[in-house]
Amino acid sequence: MALAVIGAQVCAQADTIAYGGPEGPDIYYELDSLPADATAEIGMAAHAIGLDWDVNDSLSFIPGYDMYCHWNTDAIFDREKTSRFDHDTLCLRLVQHECDQAIPCSGHVNSPFGWRKGRMHYGLDLELNTGDPVVCAFPGMVRISKYNRTFGNVVVVRHHNGLETLYAHLSKRSVEPGQMVDAGDELGKGGNTGRSYGSHLHFEVRFLDQPIDPTLLFDVTTGRLLHENFEIHKGTFASMAAAKASAGSRKYHVVRSGDTLSAIARKRGTSVNALCRMNGISQRSVLRIGQRLRYD
Ligand SMILES: [Zn+2]
Structure with a gap:
């Protein structure tokens, strides 16, 4: 049974x-x-x-129960427990089969993981239209499906390797806590609920409540996983501290009419490749007027 x-x-x-x-x-x-x-x-x-x-x-x-020792279907994250990762290195198997991974939605990155407007942005903002399907990144069990003032309609899935993924600002949720889901299963429709200005998916990856930059796992432009295994060590989270430390020195270019990536790269003394890497976009990405591109 x-x-x-x-x-x-x-x-x-x-x-x-x-x-x-x-x-x-x-x-x-x-x-x-x-x-x-x-x-x-x-x-x-x-x-x-x-x-x-x-x-x-x-x-x-329950997926990852031995690591978490709790299954809370109400609290999105346990922000008190930020230092539970005391391993040297932990290798997480991300996929067993080819079909065990999916990019939650295919849209370019509106806003990368990291320091933003004086506060930390713990996820990746992917562009979508309200009503577009948002799918689960890996197989697992839905832990949270509810409305939250910040995240709007939000779904959190616990995966078997202990990773959790979060999908926020949905217009509609189609799963309930306790439901088993596969990679690629629809969790809801994209939207603009909660603290959001414009339709997008706010996508987070966490391990033991600590945020990980999703672009360390996924190539957002192709929608493919970067590795079958993912090594977690204290440095994985230190990148966040470094992001905070360097936040003050980050520089952004605001896209204006007629701007191209190569023109921006020339003007800002960097390369098109570096711009793409820093902003999680591809060389063919369409720039929008008013978009902020990090160049340093
Ligand atoms: Zn976001």
């Missing part, structure tokens, strides 16, 4: 079982401490979708 239950939701495609009891969906039980009424509730939920289930059929399982 393959079954997962979070609260009253049953995911028939899951391999194992997790249960959020009557105390709330974020309360997690090991199988051998599952309360008796939970067993009955799971049995009924399974029966409702036409499955027979016996408590002995399953093991408690």
Whole structure:
């Protein structure tokens, strides 16, 4: 039997079982401490979708549970715990199969990860039109699906290797906490909800609540993963500290009518390649008037 239950939701495609009891969906039980009424509730939920289930059929399982030791379907991130990464290096396998990865939406980068207007931007802003599908980057289980003042309609997915990905400002959400999802599955439609000015996807990658620059994993212009394995070490997060430190010295060019990448590169004493790399765009990207391009 393959079954997962979070609260009253049953995911028939899951391999194992997790249960959020009557105390709330974020309360997690090991199988051998599952309360008796939970067993009955799971049995009924399974029966409702036409499955027979016996408590002995399953093991408690939530992706990355051994690393996080919690499954919270309300708090987007635990910002208090910022120093839980105490390994030297940890190698995360990102994909097992070719189909295990997908770029959440194909649009150029409006705003890169890093320091922005006096505050840290923990994700990547990808351009889209409201209503465009936003898909899951890797297989996993939906942890958060709710409305948040900052992120608008937001979905967070926990992946089996412990990474979490966040998809914000959606116009519509089409998944619920506890749902198993595959890479490429639609999580909702892109939009402009929450603290957002113009339709875009705010996409974050986190490990143990700490943000990672998504362009370290994905080539945004091709939509492909850069590596099958991703090494995490303290320096992965130090890049954020460095970004903060160098923030003061960053310089931006505001695109004006008639500007081209080569003209901007010439004017700012840099190369087209460097501009593309710094801004996560390709040489064929269409520039928009008013767009800010980092050149130093
Ligand atoms: Zn953003």
